[in-house]
Amino acid sequence: MSEPVLYDAQGPRARRRTLIGTVVGVLLLALLVFVVVRRLDDRDQFSMEKWGPLIDPSNEAFDAVWRLIREGIVNTLKAAAVAMVLSVVLGTLIAVARLSLGRVGRIPLIGLVELFRGLPVVVLVYFGVRVLDDVGVDLSGLPGGQVFWGLVIGLTAYNMVVFAEVIRAGVASLPRGQREGALATGLTNGQTMRIVLLPQAFRVMLPAIISQLVVVLKDTSLVTFVANFDELLSQGESIQRNLDNPIQVFVVIAVLYIAINYTLGRLAQFIQARQARSGRVSGTTVATAAATGPAHVGQGA
Amino acid sequence: MSPVLDNLDLYVEGFLTSLGICLLAMVGSLLLGVVIAACRVSPVPPLRAFGLFWVTTFRNTPLSLVLFFCAFGLPELGINASFYAFGITGLILYTSAFVAEAVRSGINSVPAGQAEASRSLGLTFGQSLRHVVLPQALRTVVPPLGSVVIAMFKNSAVVGAFGVGGDLWSTGQTLTSARGLETLPIFVGVALGYLAITLPAGALLQLVERKVAIAR
Numbered sequence: 001m002s003e004p005v006l007y008d009a010q011g012p013r014a015r016r017r018t019l020i021g022t023v024v025g026v027l028l029l030a031l032l033v034f035v036v037v038r039r040l041d042d043r044d045q046f047s048m049e050k051w052g053p054l055i056d057p058s059n060e061a062f063d064a065v066w067r068l069i070r071e072g073i074v075n076t077l078k079a080a081a082v083a084m085v086l087s088v089v090l091g092t093l094i095a096v097a098r099l100s101l102g103r104v105g106r107i108p109l110i111g112l113v114e115l116f117r118g119l120p121v122v123v124l125v126y127f128g129v130r131v132l133d134d135v136g137v138d139l140s141g142l143p144g145g146q147v148f149w150g151l152v153i154g155l156t157a158y159n160m161v162v163f164a165e166v167i168r169a170g171v172a173s174l175p176r177g178q179r180e181g182a183l184a185t186g187l188t189n190g191q192t193m194r195i196v197l198l199p200q201a202f203r204v205m206l207p208a209i210i211s212q213l214v215v216v217l218k219d220t221s222l223v224t225f226v227a228n229f230d231e232l233l234s235q236g237e238s239i240q241r242n243l244d245n246p247i248q249v250f251v252v253i254a255v256l257y258i259a260i261n262y263t264l265g266r267l268a269q270f271i272q273a274r275q276a277r278s279g280r281v282s283g284t285t286v287a288t289a290a291a292t293g294p295a296h297v298g299q300g301a
Numbered sequence: 302m303s304p305v306l307d308n309l310d311l312y313v314e315g316f317l318t319s320l321g322i323c324l325l326a327m328v329g330s331l332l333l334g335v336v337i338a339a340c341r342v343s344p345v346p347p348l349r350a351f352g353l354f355w356v357t358t359f360r361n362t363p364l365s366l367v368l369f370f371c372a373f374g375l376p377e378l379g380i381n382a383s384f385y386a387f388g389i390t391g392l393i394l395y396t397s398a399f400v401a402e403a404v405r406s407g408i409n410s411v412p413a414g415q416a417e418a419s420r421s422l423g424l425t426f427g428q429s430l431r432h433v434v435l436p437q438a439l440r441t442v443v444p445p446l447g448s449v450v451i452a453m454f455k456n457s458a459v460v461g462a463f464g465v466g467g468d469l470w471s472t473g474q475t476l477t478s479a480r481g482l483e484t485l486p487i488f489v490g491v492a493l494g495y496l497a498i499t500l501p502a503g504a505l506l507q508l509v510e511r512k513v514a515i516a517r
């Protein structure tokens with residue numbers, strides 16, 4: 001339903017009311033902002049002493065601060081990218097296995113999916129980083145080190161089962177004729193899945209997959225609570241501990257997160273719109289896939 | 302599993318604290334989320350802009366960062382409260398964005414004809430939303446809202462990790478770092494605590510989903 005159906009285009013009277021309401025609202029908002037700004041100013045939150053290291057290139061700490069932030073961004077992106085690739089690969093395997101195994105063979109996979117989906121990501125990251133270490137799994141030999149791979153394993157454990165569900169829903173949303181046609185032309189079950197069904201399922205689910213990337217990116221920050229790893233939020237924390245300007249640093253960090261994630265979100269929307277327009281994936285298929293897809297997609301911590 | 306059984310009372314206490322955080326945050330974020338969703342579909346452009354801003358901000362920021370903001374930012378505004386209150390505030394702010402999106406997509410799933418019909422009967426925006434669109438939207442919204450709430454229960458672990466203390470996650474932390482117990486059994490216990498809620502809730506949700514689903 002397109003939104004404007006709910007109300008008529010505003011006439012002169014409604015426009016005037018809206019205008020008055022807007023002015024009053026803006027005034028109230030301005031008052032609120034004024035109070036907030038006054039309070040912050042009373043506590044010297046706008047001084048260059050607090051903002052300088054972040055926005056003034058001539059400040060002595062500027063270079064060091066932004067080097068730390070850049071490092072943080074790179075580490076966040078790295079962890080998210082590796083976890084993402086692993087989750088998509090493993091998720092596809094789980095989905096395919098679940099679709100092609102019989103009733104009995106499916107049970108352990110359903111258990112796996114429900115288990116990992118039911119746990120908080122921060123607990124899984126804890127398992128990856130601390131518990132694996134304690135039970136003697138040594139990951140420090142791998143490039144990136146113990147904590148990096150622990151984090152990746154924690155994120156992957158959660159997201160692979162989310163992807164398994166996404167891809168399963170994608171395959172389920174395809175018209176039945178696709179599979180029947182492929183089998184009728186003599187392809188085996190495996191070939192049908194690999195050549196015909198999966199490529200289309202990926203296409204349908206690409207927006208959902210990209211949206212989930214936002215979740216993975218945000219969840220990398222959970223490692224702050226578990227171990228030392230120089231991702232974006234942790235870097236922000238150590239910067240504000242040294243410079244004693246938490247508000248300023250966290251504003252910058254938040255803007256960075258929002259910029260990255262908003263871009264990804266828009267990309268997902270763009271791809272979805274293009275698919276709907278191109279007609280290769282029919283609009284209804286996308287809609288059913290989105291409706292039957294796991295609602296867990298897009299949430300996260 | 303004996304380290305878990307020995308400290309079962311602590312676990313139960315932590316479990317109840319987690320549940321308490323989740324319940325408080327649930328009430329708060331459902332109310333706030335519906336208001337934000339109403340903003341997003343309202344005829345007043347500034348309200349729509351506000352709704353969009355709210356959803357974009359909180360959906361794209363990690364919960365941990367929202368919590369840090371509440372803990373460091375609010376005291377600077379002269380608001381001093383306990384970490385518990387900050388934690389719940391952060392969780393409400395964060396979750397309200399997801400609630401708002403779930404409700405909005407529910408509103409959008411109601412066929413345009415319904416709204417058109419109610420409009421042509423002469424109902425106002427508020428009336429058609431209240432009497433025609435929302436009652437139908439809420440049924441579609443139940444399943445996604447349910448998973449938002451389940452996700453929120455899981456996110457209470459982040460609130461605990463952030464320093465609220467006493468919840469299920471923090472219980473695990475106390476037992477492993479302060480008392481030096483082994484991490485594996487203790488955290489299997491913690492995991493079981495979360496699964497005790499999320500698995501039945503997920504199953505219940507599927508049932509409800511089948512019951513309230515409208516065949517369109």
